[in-house]
Amino acid sequence: MKVPLRWLEDYVDISLPIEELTRKLTFAGLEVEALRYVGLPLPENPERLEAKVAGLEWDPETVVVGEVVEVRPHPDADRLVLADLRLGTEQLTSVTGAPNLFPYRGQGPLAEPLTVAVALPGARLIDSKTGEPRRFEPATIRGTLSAAMICSERELDISEAHEGVILFGPGSAALETPEPGTPLADFIGDVVLDIAVTPNMVRTASIVGVAREVAALTGSELRLPSLDVEMTGPPTADMIRIDIRRPDLNPRFTATLLDGIEIGPSPYWLQLRLLLAGMRPISNIVDLTNYVMLELGQPLHAFDYDVLVERARASGSEVPTIITRMPDPGERLETLDGVDRAIDDFTILVTDEMGALALGGIMGGGESEISDSTTRVLLEAAAWNFINIRRSTQAQQLSSEAGYRFSRGVHPADAPRGNLRAIELMRQLAGGTVYQGLVDVYPQPHHDSVVEMPFGEVERALGIEIPREEVIRILEALEFGALDDGDMLRVTAPDHRLDIGEGVIGIADLMEEISRIYGYERIPETQIEDAIPPQKGNPELETEEAVRDLLVDLGLQEVVTYRLTTPEREARARKTGSEPDARPFVELKKPISEDRRVMRHELLPSVLEIAETNARRDGLAIFEIGQVFLAQEGEDLPEEPRRLAIVMAGLGERGNWSRGEPKELDFYDLKGTLDGLAEDLHLEDCVFEAAEHPTFHPGRCARLRVGGEEIGVFGELHPRVRAAYDVPFARVLAADLDLEKLQAAIPERYPVHGISSFPPVVEDLALVVDDGVTAAAVESCISRAAGDLLRAVELFDHFRGEQIGEGKKSLAYRLTYQSDDRTLTDQEVAAVRQQVVAAVEQQLGGRLRS
Amino acid sequence: MLEEINQAEREALEALEAVGSNDELQAWRSLHLGKKSQLKQQLKNLGRLSPEERPVVGKRTHEIRQRLEASLDARRDELEAARIEASLAAEALDVTMPGRPVRRGRLHVSTRTLRRIYAIWAEMGFQVYRSRDVESDEYNFQLLNFPRHHPAREMQDTFHTTTDDVLLRTHTSPGQIRVMRENAFDADGTPRADPDPIRVILPGMCYRYEQITARSEIQFNQVEGLAVGRRIRMSDLKGTLTDFARRMFGQDTRTRFRCSHFPFTEPSAEMDIECFLCGGEGCRVCKHAGWLEILGCGMVHPVVLANGGYDPTVYSGFAFGMGPERIAMLRHGIEDIRQFWANDLRFLEQF
Numbered sequence A: 001m002k003v004p005l006r007w008l009e010d011y012v013d014i015s016l017p018i019e020e021l022t023r024k025l026t027f028a029g030l031e032v033e034a035l036r037y038v039g040l041p042l043p044e045n046p047e048r049l050e051a052k053v054a055g056l057e058w059d060p061e062t063v064v065v066g067e068v069v070e071v072r073p074h075p076d077a078d079r080l081v082l083a084d085l086r087l088g089t090e091q092l093t094s095v096t097g098a099p100n101l102f103p104y105r106g107q108g109p110l111a112e113p114l115t116v117a118v119a120l121p122g123a124r125l126i127d128s129k130t131g132e133p134r135r136f137e138p139a140t141i142r143g144t145l146s147a148a149m150i151c152s153e154r155e156l157d158i159s160e161a162h163e164g165v166i167l168f169g170p171g172s173a174a175l176e177t178p179e180p181g182t183p184l185a186d187f188i189g190d191v192v193l194d195i196a197v198t199p200n201m202v203r204t205a206s207i208v209g210v211a212r213e214v215a216a217l218t219g220s221e222l223r224l225p226s227l228d229v230e231m232t233g234p235p236t237a238d239m240i241r242i243d244i245r246r247p248d249l250n251p252r253f254t255a256t257l258l259d260g261i262e263i264g265p266s267p268y269w270l271q272l273r274l275l276l277a278g279m280r281p282i283s284n285i286v287d288l289t290n291y292v293m294l295e296l297g298q299p300l301h302a303f304d305y306d307v308l309v310e311r312a313r314a315s316g317s318e319v320p321t322i323i324t325r326m327p328d329p330g331e332r333l334e335t336l337d338g339v340d341r342a343i344d345d346f347t348i349l350v351t352d353e354m355g356a357l358a359l360g361g362i363m364g365g366g367e368s369e370i371s372d373s374t375t376r377v378l379l380e381a382a383a384w385n386f387i388n389i390r391r392s393t394q395a396q397q398l399s400s401e402a403g404y405r406f407s408r409g410v411h412p413a414d415a416p417r418g419n420l421r422a423i424e425l426m427r428q429l430a431g432g433t434v435y436q437g438l439v440d441v442y443p444q445p446h447h448d449s450v451v452e453m454p455f456g457e458v459e460r461a462l463g464i465e466i467p468r469e470e471v472i473r474i475l476e477a478l479e480f481g482a483l484d485d486g487d488m489l490r491v492t493a494p495d496h497r498l499d500i501g502e503g504v505i506g507i508a509d510l511m512e513e514i515s516r517i518y519g520y521e522r523i524p525e526t527q528i529e530d531a532i533p534p535q536k537g538n539p540e541l542e543t544e545e546a547v548r549d550l551l552v553d554l555g556l557q558e559v560v561t562y563r564l565t566t567p568e569r570e571a572r573a574r575k576t577g578s579e580p581d582a583r584p585f586v587e588l589k590k591p592i593s594e595d596r597r598v599m600r601h602e603l604l605p606s607v608l609e610i611a612e613t614n615a616r617r618d619g620l621a622i623f624e625i626g627q628v629f630l631a632q633e634g635e636d637l638p639e640e641p642r643r644l645a646i647v648m649a650g651l652g653e654r655g656n657w658s659r660g661e662p663k664e665l666d667f668y669d670l671k672g673t674l675d676g677l678a679e680d681l682h683l684e685d686c687v688f689e690a691a692e693h694p695t696f697h698p699g700r701c702a703r704l705r706v707g708g709e710e711i712g713v714f715g716e717l718h719p720r721v722r723a724a725y726d727v728p729f730a731r732v733l734a735a736d737l738d739l740e741k742l743q744a745a746i747p748e749r750y751p752v753h754g755i756s757s758f759p760p761v762v763e764d765l766a767l768v769v770d771d772g773v774t775a776a777a778v779e780s781c782i783s784r785a786a787g788d789l790l791r792a793v794e795l796f797d798h799f800r801g802e803q804i805g806e807g808k809k810s811l812a813y814r815l816t817y818q819s820d821d822r823t824l825t826d827q828e829v830a831a832v833r834q835q836v837v838a839a840v841e842q843q844l845g846g847r848l849r850s
Numbered sequence B: 001m002l003e004e005i006n007q008a009e010r011e012a013l014e015a016l017e018a019v020g021s022n023d024e025l026q027a028w029r030s031l032h033l034g035k036k037s038q039l040k041q042q043l044k045n046l047g048r049l050s051p052e053e054r055p056v057v058g059k060r061t062h063e064i065r066q067r068l069e070a071s072l073d074a075r076r077d078e079l080e081a082a083r084i085e086a087s088l089a090a091e092a093l094d095v096t097m098p099g100r101p102v103r104r105g106r107l108h109v110s111t112r113t114l115r116r117i118y119a120i121w122a123e124m125g126f127q128v129y130r131s132r133d134v135e136s137d138e139y140n141f142q143l144l145n146f147p148r149h150h151p152a153r154e155m156q157d158t159f160h161t162t163t164d165d166v167l168l169r170t171h172t173s174p175g176q177i178r179v180m181r182e183n184a185f186d187a188d189g190t191p192r193a194d195p196d197p198i199r200v201i202l203p204g205m206c207y208r209y210e211q212i213t214a215r216s217e218i219q220f221n222q223v224e225g226l227a228v229g230r231r232i233r234m235s236d237l238k239g240t241l242t243d244f245a246r247r248m249f250g251q252d253t254r255t256r257f258r259c260s261h262f263p264f265t266e267p268s269a270e271m272d273i274e275c276f277l278c279g280g281e282g283c284r285v286c287k288h289a290g291w292l293e294i295l296g297c298g299m300v301h302p303v304v305l306a307n308g309g310y311d312p313t314v315y316s317g318f319a320f321g322m323g324p325e326r327i328a329m330l331r332h333g334i335e336d337i338r339q340f341w342a343n344d345l346r347f348l349e350q351f
């Protein structure tokens, strides 16, 4: 809402500096987003205002009010005239091509001089061609010196208009014409506050609404505009009938009639106010519907009454009837913006017997709009259900000033106010006679909320005792009714607000009003007095964070990726020809871009894409923990299990002057990472077994099971999957784990072993077995055979070669034996070794390598 | 006789001066102190001397022997010291050459920021409660006092899914209802007579239908907070959030509260903190205002309390919501929010 200060001052005196006013409004919930200085000097520290500040200052010496006393033809140019100007005692001539001065050319001295804005040499203005500021300098144009310039709106940075110069026209109550030579800034200089109106505060989408807030915040008095109308015509009720079919959607409809108007431009003061408030002046009647909407917040609609009469006659009646109703199937309407619209079945229409006239509360139709030849105006001011209006504006994708206000809720009591205010202004500015009486159909009178509020509630809710008189002052300044009834305050909501409830909701609504006007900054800072609730912790989060920490300790960088993706992107992580992902996705109805249109099924593809992002690096080791989204048959909401994905590729360490060639990461680096994770999580019964999966190399893929439960798969990407990603790495390692199962496998407690004080015996044992025998089988065979004395088994060498024969491999283990209660003898160790070798021979068909 | 052994001592000591290595030291030792040395010979010949001379020469010989041995030890130490000195010089390193890098991992900056927020709130008794990303219209809007077609919905551009009334949550506030209902009702839906007060924070990923630019993202983390109890006042909201701000941004941090609007709180406010970069003097980050907008907050709306199963005539509460990415951007001078999910390791490794 753009609020010109001069207009605001019609309704409230403002004693505060603009900076202070801005701050007060912003802190009270009317955020002043921008300040536009029109002609007035800009503040010295605009940043401190915390609002965008812009504008052009008019130098009081060189930008002044002047009078054109005569317009003479230019001796050498048809498209130019010479305007003789009077500025106080001074007389100057301006050479100008302004078309709106041409009608005065050659009339001799004007009986009524034209009041204009004049720039003198050195004045800083906006260049009408470039839009940039520049200084005006006198120049000789076609042989005649132009000593001053008569300004257009564009040159003064009032609007973009540059078709002619500003002609202020005769003075009025709103804009008294000053003496020539007066600084222009003193005459029309202004500051426009641009206020962001929150959805609950549509009452401040009007100048009076803002004035009311200013009055409450500063203690000034609010002056409401007069609603007196000079009504001298015949009864309006004989001229129009109103039929409301859906009072729930259209609770009130009012009409007045004005006969004998003359359509023409609005006086300049009105045009200027509309311009500064962000609306384009059109003609007096239309401008006044807009003016009163901006002033009071009540949107209005003016019909050409004679069009309605013609339509009524065509349907066989003398008196037009306005019917507000739901649309007939297939009903259409061409709105003022020239769009032929199909009407949704929930959109309420303003119609007559012939059909649709307007989208109720949103926009009028083209046929019945005001034209240059209109002489009789039927002025409508109505009330509409805001939810319904919003639904219709959304469905029609139609934004209008009326729709904006009605979709946020305009009180039905505003309808007669707006109507009376506007019809009287129309009468004054466009002439004519107002018919007797306001036709007012109000089948469903609005009940204004009544709130019973104990005074103690203020302290209970806000934590501060605000004096009773101050509470009442605040509420009354906002036009609430406030009845002091002992310990209870009986509050009635004002008849311009729909956002106040009753009961506990009403009390909360009043607390907001009281606290924001009293000032949030005056509420103290206290500590919660209630006891701290039972502390339950969040074990699921705690172990998740523990997994993150361990992976970081193991040298992995965490990433966080988009949870929106596409099925195609996920399919890249499976080799072609594998079973496609047939599970349904959670899919966006209207994605912002095609490559983010479903919620992911899998985590690993997202992390693989990050490997692509970082493909220029020598190597990387990254992981992510996050949700995937699995739509469930028969359920609206998907399951959102959390997963863990790891990707490693390239060099395992950064190159360094002192190290040899760094080694490329391979399967066993990833496995080592998972070993480390399993060890540090103290997982019991961890089993790695060969596996197959469409993402992975068939010979380099493993499954991790903990306690028999499958946690996930990992390995080297299948070469065809790797090729689907734009990465320079020969091998890409990846793990895709079910985080929740992993967390479930973490034991709550784990014991630690005492440290034996007896020396260990360490022995190396090289065993030759068939290639097909896994290391895990050998190790478990050793462990079982060696019994309690075996403390550690470590595979330290792996060898294939002629010496040991075709199809064989040698696995060298370092075995550590130790006892808690004695030093082991050579005989004891020898006996264990014999058991181990015998077991390997018998169970695995292996032998001791000699 | 005496003269001879004194001469031998002088010669031995002179020779020792010239010794430069352990081997030479060994040779010197056998020459001057060994079996064939002059001293040993003298001692063997002691019997030939007169009884008067014998003790004098014997004593003197013993003295010389001790002196030579002491000198030998001293010389050996000298040589050892010189040898170590020489090898140390040869072992000197260029200490300015770079160290060997250790491969280490790091947490994502969002995780780091979230954890800092968790930790501060945990100390104030606020525990973490997480809920789902894909939500119903009912939980994301209706129960939070955004009726259908309500204008307040315009404040949150929403990703709807192809299932009616299923959307990507626009804020973590639906968790407020979920956590209240968990406390207010038994598993079978029976209302509890005296539900526990609540202090939780609700972190999670949220989604908004917005163009991805340097300033806006389609997904972002949010941390909401909720305190519900029998006597919670707006002054408690101010005090608690100011405590948080001081822990998060420094003990001298000043806060201010501006009136704002959220359908699920009333009164509602925005909390600003005095810019921690310029101390309120004005800088580029705070756009010269001296203040930074940090979070939205307010007293829980009675409709929301009632929807959560808490009687608004008995209970009151406050709620707040902040964006960890925004906080991280302010703290680290990050100018482009897209860097968070782009995951360029050169960005992530700086934290």
Ligand SMILES: [Zn+2]
Residues within 6 Å of the ligand: B275, B276, B277, B278, B279, B280, B281, B282, B283, B284, B285, B286, B287, B288, B290, B291
């Ligand atoms: Zn700053």
